[in-house]
Amino acid sequence: MTLRFFVIIGTLILMCFVTSLLVGYRYFFSLPTINTSIEDYQNRELLSLKIALDKEFIFLETLNYDYAVWDDTYNYMADFDAEYVDSNFVGDTFYSLKIDGVFIYDVNFNMVYGQAYDYMKHTEFDAPDLDLQVNKLNRAIIPNPKAANDDNSLSHSGFLQTAGGPVMFASHVIKRTDKTGEPVGSIVFIKKVRPSLIKSLAEIAQVELSYTQIAHGSSLNDIATLKGSLQEEDIATQRKRVILDVNGKPLLALNIKHHHQTLPVLFDHYLKLILLMFFVMSLLGFYIVNRYFIEPLISGASAINSMLVKNDLQPLRFTNQFLEMRVLISGFNALIKQVKEQNSKLEKISKIDGLTQIYNRRAFDEIIAAQWEQAQQQQNAFGVILLDVDHFKNYNDFYGHQGGDNALQLLAGKLQKMAKQNTGTVARYGGEEFILFFKELSYEEFVNISQQLLLAVRELNLPHEASPVRKYLTISAGCVFATKETLSGNNVSIQSLIKEADIMLYEAKNSGRDKTSIKSI
């Protein structure tokens, strides 16, 4: 798994986690709390509406009661004295009481007096629905005087559908002021349901309210009747309530617009804003991590990888703002420097002969192979000299191994100097054998070099008492010169050239030592 992939997955997991946390909090805690408070508020609105309507009825009932429990009204039922109605139910009476009609019935539902008067318009109107002999169903508007035993059953109120529109009514059994006497009938007050009534209800309940009359005979079972609370229903911006008439038939449909005209949703503006901010922050966070941590690490890793592929250790070149990253980079670069130094030491050790401090056999093989190839390509002449110290076993035996080592060191130093002077290369070929090669030279120059080598060793004048050849250290050398033509012919190898040099060395040894044997091929 890459670091970037890990960070992307981590960021996505974090985003999902925080989103679920916020949405979960909203769904399980915040939203139910808000919904409950709105539900409470809407319950209170419905309760206020109900109380306001009940108050209207209480007012009507109180007025009605005053007239029902009055000796004058009671006496009227006995003598039907017209003066009673002429003096008590004039236009001003309706206007001051704010009622739209008075109806008096005997115990047999015969209307003994009836007056429908629109107190707002100051006009009389017909109210045939109040004729209880014709509209027997409407008899429900008055209490049954015969069954009236307690105060509650002596009065009645509610709504009634009439040809002129819905009305509120209040009725009461007629009694004397001291509440004595046989039941003689009932008195009914009506009041029209007007827009002004609905407006005053709306003001008290602090809702917007409108109403529609329901056609006679329509049934609206799916609409709840007006009560003081929600009825197993959800909160809403508006709802309907139906008002029933005295016979339980739907009369009015109230359209209630609640105070809360927007309901809380799961993803409201705040939640969306918070989530958006969080997503932006997460992306920003990812950008920063990617830009300042992941990208430097990736470029560092790819630089290291490329070094490994090319086998070329180099210090990291990029910089970083953060201290830890800078410490890491500078630490790596210091390590690379150390490794390079050690590598170069190791390379030197692996190529240099420990005793003589000139190239060893392994290094020489590499160098001569490369130089040979170059000489072949450039068609240069190439000369190889293989030399061996004469009777070195005797030297060791005479001067000791340490003395032998010293002699080999001095000899190597001399050979090194000679090689450098003639732009050649020298190496310890093994034991007391050395090898040299030269290129871009003539045969004559090569012969000259081989002779100078012999002389130079003699001039070292290292005593060799045990040598049967001379009293000083001498060498024998096998020299082979490959001409340009030979190299361009491409039919001779460096191995064969060295082998030829070895044969020449053998020849020099056999012909008395302290000699060079030269051959040109």
Ligand SMILES: Nc1nc2c(ncn2[C@@H]2O[C@H](COP(=O)(O)OP(=O)(O)OP(=O)(O)O)[C@@H](O)[C@H]2O)c(=O)[nH]1
């Ligand atoms: N002191 C010392 N001696 C070495 C070293 N390497 C090889 N020798 C000795 O060199 C000697 C080579 O002996 P031989 O191969 O018999 O040859 P030689 O005695 O030189 O006789 P010719 O080559 O025939 O003249 C051996 O005694 C080796 O021990 C070295 O590093 N130091």
